Amino acid sequence: TVAASESGTMFNPGPFVYMNKIAVGPDAKHSIDIEAPPKTNLQNIARAKGCNIEDLTVIILDRPRHKELIAELRKTRARIRLITDGDVAGAIMTAWPESGVDVLMGIGGTPEGVLSACALKCMGGEIQGKLWPRNEDEKSLGSKMGYDLNAVLQMEDLVSSDDCFFAATGITDGELLKGVSYFGDGAKTHSLVMRSKSGTVREVISKHRVEKLIRISQIIDN
Known part of the structure; x- marks a missing residue:
């Protein structure tokens, strides 16, 4: 990616490995507030999408740190989809109608949050984040470096350019992309390529001849 x-x-x-995130697709843009309770966000998202909370699917990383969040979401009767990894894909899925996912919530990687912001800017969605220090040392270092731990990071804070690019290729089968498959002397890959300026999202299936790729890589190395 x-x-x-x-x-x-x-x-x-900076030093922050994790951030709390909430992300939605274009049809729920401007309806989220990362500082609001999960139920309030779901009510606003459901209103924007013209459905009931019970019709919404929330995608979350399956981590012990999300135990309380999951418990709160269960009370709302929204559907919950747990994933083992790949919250960039989870964020993209909120803007991918075929996925059946409406909103991403929870704590994941900060660099992945920036990647997700680029992808959602291309797709017309929205993401908000708040830095989540793992310990006092990380918190202290971040404060010394000038980071505001109380700040809500909006889309424009995560990526301010109106001309950004995003690309991802599956390695193993995931929630969004198929992994590399091999046939004879070749391989097939599944990729997404996007640009925010045009709003174009390309889904690319590529077939590669391994022998030629090896030859090209040897030329580059030399």
């Missing part, structure tokens, strides 16, 4: 934009337009995670 890679994202690109003009120099200085992407958020620098």
Whole structure:
């Protein structure tokens, strides 16, 4: 997975490995507030999408730190979809109608939050985040470096450029992309390529001839 934009337009995670996130697709844009309770966010998302809370699916990383969040969500009767990893894919799925996912919630990687912001900017969605220090040392270092731990990071804070790019290729089968499959002397890959300026999202199935790829890589190395 890679994202690109003009120099200085992407958020620098600094010492912060994790951030709390909430992300939605275009049909629920401007309806979220990471500082609001989960139930309030679900009510606003359901209102924006013209459905009931019970019709919403929330995607969350399956981690012990989300025990309380999951308990709160169960009380709302929203559907919960737990994933073992890959919350960038989870964020993208909120803007991918075929996925059946409406909102991403929970704590995941800060760099992944920036990648997700680039992807959702291309797709017309929205993400908000708040830095989540793992310990007092990380908190103290971040404060010394000038990070505001109480700040809500909006889309424009995570990636301010209106011309950013995002690309991802599956390695193993995941929630969004198929993994690499092999046939004879070749391989097939499944990728997504996006650009925010055009709003174009390309889903690419590629077939590669391994022998030629090896030859090209040897030329580059030399």
